[in-house]
Amino acid sequence: MRSHTYSEVDVFSPVAYLGNPLAVVHDAQGLSAEQMQRFAKWTNLAETTFLLPPTRPGADYRVRIFSATQEYPFAGHPTLGSAFAWLQGGGRPKNDGYLVQECGAGLLKVRTTGQHFAFQAPTLTRFEPLSAQKLSQVAAAVGLTPEDILDASWIVNGPEWIGIRLNSAEGVLALNPDPQDLGELCIGVIGAHQQGGDTQYEVRAFLGGDPVWEDPVTGSLNAGLAHWLRHSGVTTRNYVAAQGTAIGYRGRIHIQYDAEDIWVGGQVTACVQGQVSL
Structure with a gap:
C-alpha cells in the first residue's frame, strides 16, 4: 500500500452537503482496476474517481470513474468534481478558462469560473x-x-x-x-x-x-x-x-446552449481532504 491524497467534494449544489458527493483519489497511477473497484465499493458513494496522468495529446489529466459495481466511460458529477479536485491538488491547465479531461468517452472540455464548473455534454451514443x-x-x-x-x-x-x-x-x-x-x-x-x-x-x-x-x-x-x-x-x-x-x-444544474454545444454546470465545494492508503 501507498498513501494518496484523497478528497471528497460536493457537486451541483449552492449549499454544501445538499448536492451529490464524490470521492477522489489523486495520483492513482499503479492502482489496478480491481483495486479501484474495491475501493469504490468501500466508499459507499455513488461514484469514486481516480486521477491519472493523461495519455492523449491535449488532455490535462485522465480520470477513471467507478460506481460501487462498475466502471463508467463518462459520468457528469464525477467529471465536475474531478476537475475541481485536480485544480485543488495543484493541477495547472494548458488553456485559460477550461480544462480538458480524458476519460473512457474521450476528451471533454470543462469550463471553470470560480467554484462554478461546466462540462461539454458528450455526444449521445x-x-x-x-x-x-x-x-x-x-x-x-x-x-x-x-x-x-x-x-x-x-x-x-x-x-x-x-x-x-x-x-x-x-x-x-x-x-x-x-x-x-x-x-x-x-x-x-x-x-x-x-x-x-x-x-x-x-x-x-x-x-x-x-x-x-x-x-x-x-x-x-x-x-x-x-x-x-x-x-x-x-x-x-x-x-x-x-x-x-x-x-x-438541493441540486441545481445549469444548462447553457451554444450554437453547437451544450454545457452542463453547477457549483463544486470541497468537503473532506486527507490521505488514503491503497
Whole structure:
C-alpha cells in the first residue's frame, strides 16, 4: 500500500452537503482496476474517481470513474468534481478558462469560473424513441401508464439512460416508485415548473440495480435531457433544473446552449481532504 491524497467534494449544489458527493483519489497511477473497484465499493458513494496522468495529446489529466459495481466511460458529477479536485491538488491547465479531461468517452472540455464548473455534454451514443413494449415497462416501473407520459427516449451517453417527460414538475415530485420494480432500468424523469421560479424544470433519476436507487443530482442524465429537449423543440433557451428535492437535496444544474454545444454546470465545494492508503 501507498498513501494518496484523497478528497471528497460536493457537486451541483449552492449549499454544501445538499448536492451529490464524490470521492477522489489523486495520483492513482499503479492502482489496478480491481483495486479501484474495491475501493469504490468501500466508499459507499455513488461514484469514486481516480486521477491519472493523461495519455492523449491535449488532455490535462485522465480520470477513471467507478460506481460501487462498475466502471463508467463518462459520468457528469464525477467529471465536475474531478476537475475541481485536480485544480485543488495543484493541477495547472494548458488553456485559460477550461480544462480538458480524458476519460473512457474521450476528451471533454470543462469550463471553470470560480467554484462554478461546466462540462461539454458528450455526444449521445443512443438516441431514439422507445418501443411500445419498453415504454410500458418503463411506465409501470415508476407507477404510471404510457398515457401519463408526454414523450420518452433513449438518451445514452455512458449510463443507459431512458428519459421520460411529464406535464409538470408536480407530477415528477409525486412519483413514488418501488425500487424492486426498476429491475436494471435507469430512468430519468423531467417536468416543467410554472414560470416565475428560480428553476425551470424538476428532474429525478431512478437507478435500477444500484444500492443508491435515486440519485441526488445527475450530470450525465441532465446532459442527455438537455440534448433531447433541444432536439425535440421543447426548448432552446438556457435553463436551471432542480434535482434531489424529493429526497431532501438541493441540486441545481445549469444548462447553457451554444450554437453547437451544450454545457452542463453547477457549483463544486470541497468537503473532506486527507490521505488514503491503497
